[in-house]
């Protein structure tokens with residue numbers, strides 16, 4: 725379970741990005757976080773793996789109080805929490821397989837990975853991760869030669885190779901076109917359902933959030949404005965989260981209605 729208890733983050737310069745947030749996320753849940761730009765979505769998910777320290781309050785991942793961990797314990801936590809990024813963050817000049825193996829860096833001795841001595845088990849695990857996102861056939865292709873959607877699937881496979889118990893995805897479809905965005909969301913959902921990995925996704929588009937989330941958390945000015953099932957998040961709820969009426973920019977399909 726992930727638990728935020730009165731979690732507050734005030735950045736240097738005085739912006740309060742999280743304001744006394746209380747949230748409990750049980751194991752295995754698929755949670756989508758929505759809110760306007762600057763609402764605190766990235767701050768919330770980055771607090772889970774200690775990338776952003778809290779100013780006050782606590783965040784716990786299982787029995788670990790993230791703010792109290794030693795450097796070594798923080799490394800162990802980050803090995804257990806996979807991340808997926810908007811811009812994929814792959815190494816373009818190397819193969820898909822090598823990119824996925826990088827997900828193992830926290831799990832194998834560093835001298836071995838530096839020499840590129842990956843054991844058969846590691847390669848097998850990386851291949852299995854590529855299989856989950858149905859892209860094994862690209863294993864020996866340079867990452868630069870893949871489309872955006874394929875690169876994001878490799879990003880998911882790299883996170884899976886960590887064998888995480890939690891996945892954090894920070895705007896994973898913001899650089900993709902609508903059909904590809906749906907495809908990536910479906911893979912994230914598959915990973916959550918089939919492997920039982922607790923998944924937190926930041927999304928800009930409300931129709932995507934409703935379609936894929938078990939639960940939506942709506943942030944505004946660092947505060948939780950809504951926390952409930954995707955099906956309960958109607959237009960009125962979104963207006964409360966956004967503080968204004970919806971526009972075409974808030975949905976993936978311009979013509980889609982909520």
Ligand SMILES: Nc1ncnc2c1ncn2[C@@H]1O[C@H](COP(=O)(O)OP(=O)(O)OP(=O)(O)O)[C@@H](O)[C@H]1O
Nearest residue numbers: 735736737739741760761762763764765766767768
């Ligand atoms: N390192 C930082 N230093 C100072 N202020 C920051 C920092 N990171 C974020 N902020 C501010 O904190 C607030 C919340 O930012 P955050 O990135 O969490 O929001 P967000 O909802 O993810 O927005 P976006 O969708 O634009 O990424 C914003 O006002 C932002 O400018």
